[in-house]
Amino acid sequence: MQLSQITPVEKLLNTKEIAFYHDILSRPLVAEITKAEVTHYRQKVIEQGIAIDTNELIHTIVLALKKQSSQRLQRVINATGIIVHTNLGRSPIPQTIWQEASETVCGYxxxxxxxxxxxxxxxxxxxxxxxxxxxxxxxxxxxxxxxxxxxxxxxxxxxxxxxxxxxxxxxxxxxxxxxxxxxxxxxxxxxxxxxxxxxxxxxxxxxxxxxxxxxxxxxxxxxxxxxxxxxxxxxxxxxxxxxxxxxxxxxxxxxxxxxxxxxxxxxxxxxxxxxxxxxxxxxxxxxxxxxxxxxxxxxxxxxxxxxxxxxxxxGKETYALLEKLLIHRLNHDCAANNRIETLITQPIEWHQERAQQIASIAPEKLPLVATKFLIGGGTTPRAQYDTWAIAILSDESPSSLIKRLRNHNPPIIGVVQQDQVLIYPITLFDEELTIVKEFLSELI
Known part of the structure; x- marks a missing residue:
């Protein structure tokens, strides 16, 4: 048994698979996780007497890095049918407002x-x-x-x-x-x-x-x-x-x-x-x-x-963002329209057409379901609004399927209702319709 044959940490850090995570997690954190996995692997070699397999070691390290990276704050696609989702960052801030406020907060x-x-x-x-x-x-x-x-x-x-x-x-x-x-x-x-x-x-x-x-x-x-x-x-x-x-x-x-x-x-x-x-x-x-x-x-x-x-x-970011947002609202500027008000006033035909844009790739596998959407965020428990969702018919279990959605880049957050996975187009941004459509096309 030659423990010296285990690839040194510094060399592992420069492999393509592991170096990919430097920008995502930072090199010091990647090094820390890599060292820990190498230690575990060395112990496994000693206890089980297995042959050293560098590819297996790299695979183990990458899994650990992937698990860590899933915990970082990142964009997700909200397909839950809840507009103000407490677990998904509540209300999205309009890009226009963010850009205007950045001129103030990125300087003095x-x-x-x-x-x-x-x-x-x-x-x-x-x-x-x-x-x-x-x-x-x-x-x-x-x-x-x-x-x-x-x-x-x-x-x-x-x-x-x-x-x-x-x-x-x-x-x-x-x-x-x-x-x-x-x-x-x-x-x-x-x-x-x-x-x-x-x-x-x-x-x-x-x-x-x-x-x-x-x-x-x-x-x-x-x-x-x-x-x-x-x-x-x-x-x-x-x-x-x-x-x-x-x-x-x-x-x-x-x-x-x-x-x-x-x-x-x-x-x-x-x-x-x-x-x-x-x-x-x-x-x-x-x-x-x-x-x-x-x-x-x-x-x-x-x-x-x-x-x-x-x-x-x-902090200053809060003051700047809120001021910019409300000025646009007072001017009835569409760049800062109240997203909730826009969505709850759309006719049901709009909802159906939006769902059909996605389901059209395979209508027999992606049937439309008449359902309700919520404003959410602990705001209006009494208010439910008609919409259309998309069911994903698959041989996979709902728990496995919903996990595959979460593992997508960016993660897609759907829901499980009555033992089937549903995607709600009502909470998707226009540019996200294509992302979800492409994922479902590959899945089916």
Whole structure:
């Protein structure tokens, strides 16, 4: 047995198969993985007495490198039928917006510099005016996500005080995030009222005492209650609360599209007289991850001065992207159209034609399936829209087939429903139709 016959790591790193991963993972990381695999292979040779096979060793190293590379942040093709997919980066940012913002963020900027007087400036800059114009509200502030927005509001106005929340709104969203826990973490005291399905105005009013800081209305995120249920009209609640009790809405989705079932717009809440509304910048707004807090100036100002604001404030990229996006939206520029609004208003014939573009390569193997698509992202659980998906008929098991889709470059993320793999063209970008079509052609 000649262990010295095992190809040295440095030489392995220069082989074509392994060197391919230098640009993907970095040479130092490739070297680290290669060394580990060589060590394992050497041990295997000693224990099993096998003959040294360099090709086998290279193959083993490449498999390890491929596994590592699948964990890097990369583009995927969303074929799930969920527009705002939490696991797939939520809302895509339009290329035009990204390119325009890059001119600001790739150099120096006036992020905290007032060009009019040459002194330190406000980080919000013109974005504050843009947010007020787009959503409404007297004033606003930006933090790094909506959970941070909720925490900052509670920390600022309700630490050691009671916050009234309907039992039907004590939700848990993805990743184990629970409203009661963030209340506890902020130092606020939860006072739950009503029942799971019914909360009345009297439930709120009877729970108020001298230690009540606010009534908190929470977006139900990824579920809804049907049948015998009741929620209080926000206009009535705003009108009836005592002056010392704030009304805060965790609107969550950032919806500004009228007419979506069970999904009031941000503007509607502000017009109702809510003191503060917080929402996500990367769901239905379609921008970067951010927590946007809008509302009355008297409440925004204490938030901006709270010590935790330093912890929660976003970076320059977030400010630049959101500002550019909303300017385009206010100008009704098609380069920044709300993708959700565009897709939910398409006629069913458009959906069918889109699916047939792909299925036409082999209609008998790729039958169309009438189904529903979702906005997703914990935004509109009640809203489902008609569409057509493509089923892949194959001798392979659904689990094997869905894995082959994921292993494609770029990965294609489909879904398994009723024991068959479905591709939803509704969530594909136009240029991705060809990629999916070519993959399915090879597969079939």
């Amino acid at each position: 900027s006036n992020l905290e510099f007032n060009l009019n007087n040459g002194k330190r400036g406000n980080r919000m800059g013109m974005l504050s005016k843009i947010l007020s114009t787009y959503f409404g509200g007297e004033s606003n502030i930006l933090v790094n996500n909506n959970a941070a927005a909720m925490h900052l509001i509670l920390k600022t106005f309700a630490q050691g005080k009671e916050v009234i929340v309907s039992r039907g709104e004590q939700v848990q969203i993805g990743g184990g995030f629970r409203i009661p826990e963030i209340l506890e973490e902020s130092g606020a005291v939860l006072r739950d009222v009503g029942t799971t399905n019914i909360t009345t105005l009297d439930d709120y009013l009877k729970a108020i005492n001298e230690n009540t800081a606010m009534v908190l209305v929470v977006h139900q995120s990824n579920y809804y209650i049907e049948g015998f249920s009741q929620r209080v009209d926000i206009n009535l609640l705003a009108a009836k609360l005592p002056e010392h009790v704030m009304l805060v809405v965790d609107q969550g989705s950032g919806n500004q599209i009228a007419g979506i079932p069970g999904e009031p717009t941000v503007a509607n809440y502000l017009k109702a007289g809510v003191d503060l509304v917080c929402l996500s910048g990367d769901k239905m707004v379609g921008g970067p991850q951010a927590g946007i807090i809008l509302g009355k100036q008297q409440f925004i100002e204490p938030l901006s001065k709270h010590p935790m604001m330093r912890v929660f404030r976003p």
